[in-house]
Amino acid sequence: MRLAAVALATMLGLPAAAAAQGDCFPGPNSNEAKTLAIFSVPLAFSPAGAPELLPSFRIGVEAASLPGVDRSTATPTICRPGKGPENTDLLPVFPRPRLALPLPGGLALQASWVPPVRVNGVQGNLFGLSVGKSFGRLNGIVLALRAHATFGSIRAPITCDDHALADPASECFGGERSDDRFQPNILGADLTVGIPVAHGRLRPYAGTGYNRLARAFRCISSTSSVRWMTVASRSISIGWWFSEARRGRRPRGSGSSASYTPFPLTQ
Numbered sequence: 001m002r003l004a005a006v007a008l009a010t011m012l013g014l015p016a017a018a019a020a021q022g023d024c025f026p027g028p029n030s031n032e033a034k035t036l037a038i039f040s041v042p043l044a045f046s047p048a049g050a051p052e053l054l055p056s057f058r059i060g061v062e063a064a065s066l067p068g069v070d071r072s073t074a075t076p077t078i079c080r081p082g083k084g085p086e087n088t089d090l091l092p093v094f095p096r097p098r099l100a101l102p103l104p105g106g107l108a109l110q111a112s113w114v115p116p117v118r119v120n121g122v123q124g125n126l127f128g129l130s131v132g133k134s135f136g137r138l139n140g141i142v143l144a145l146r147a148h149a150t151f152g153s154i155r156a157p158i159t160c161d162d163h164a165l166a167d168p169a170s171e172c173f174g175g176e177r178s179d180d181r182f183q184p185n186i187l188g189a190d191l192t193v194g195i196p197v198a199h200g201r202l203r204p205y206a207g208t209g210y211n212r213l214a215r216a217f218r219c220i221s222s223t224s225s226v227r228w229m230t231v232a233s234r235s236i237s238i239g240w241w242f243s244e245a246r247r248g249r250r251p252r253g254s255g256s257s258a259s260y261t262p263f264p265l266t267q
Contacts, residue, residue, distance in 0.1 A: 065093055
């Protein structure tokens with residue numbers, strides 16, 4: 001299971017007079033940036049299987065477990081100081097359908113769309129796209145280079161959930177349930193290396209990648225003092241040894257697992 005995630009929006013210029021509901025630009029060391037980064041890195045459209053020298057047509061579903069955010073990190077430090085932790089425990093798993101198509105010249109195209117269906121208060125409308133090229137030997141080591149992008153939005157009650165509405169100490173108390181929107185805007189590239197074992201039935205592979213994230217978060221609530229929050233960051237993701245189990249060289253079905261560890265880079 002690949003680590004993936006959910007939760008938070010675009011840019012709508014608000015009048016300068018709305019100072020009480022203005023924009024916010026937290027730095028890369030703020031809790032706001034750390035929280036958004038935890039969710040954004042798994043949302044990156046990363047590889048769903050071992051690299052293939054001969055790309056094939058595939059349809060599948062990626063099921064991703066969502067990362068947890070501790071209460072200390074989920075508590076704002078810049079945009080809403082003094083507010084309690086944001087609601088980050090939204091969904092236990094994040095499903096994403098995927099389509100893979102072979103292109104001329106040995107290129108491989110992958111695409112994904114999470115439709116705007118609301119589940120447990122969370123509604124996604126997220127797109128993923130990647131183009132890659134593999135090099136190597138048919139029955140040996142295969143190396144793949146890939147460029148990818150993730151864009152769209154996810155809506156959920158992040159700033160003012162039902163618990164915050166009932167908490168007299170919260171700025172959300174007595175207000176309306178928020179429907180905040182998060183737009184990740186992720187561009188990146190990665191490299192993976194795989195080698196078949198057990199006559200090709202098992203294909204361990206590993207990889208590393210670079211992600212450029214320009215995230216925007218919009219608070220959609222009648223009680224929030226901040227409307228827009230934008231954060232930009234870069235990170236390197238290391239993919240520890242994954243594996244893909246398959247039946248035959250051109251299987252009708254296969255399964256894979258992966259784990260990613262992000263390392264933020266200084267702005």
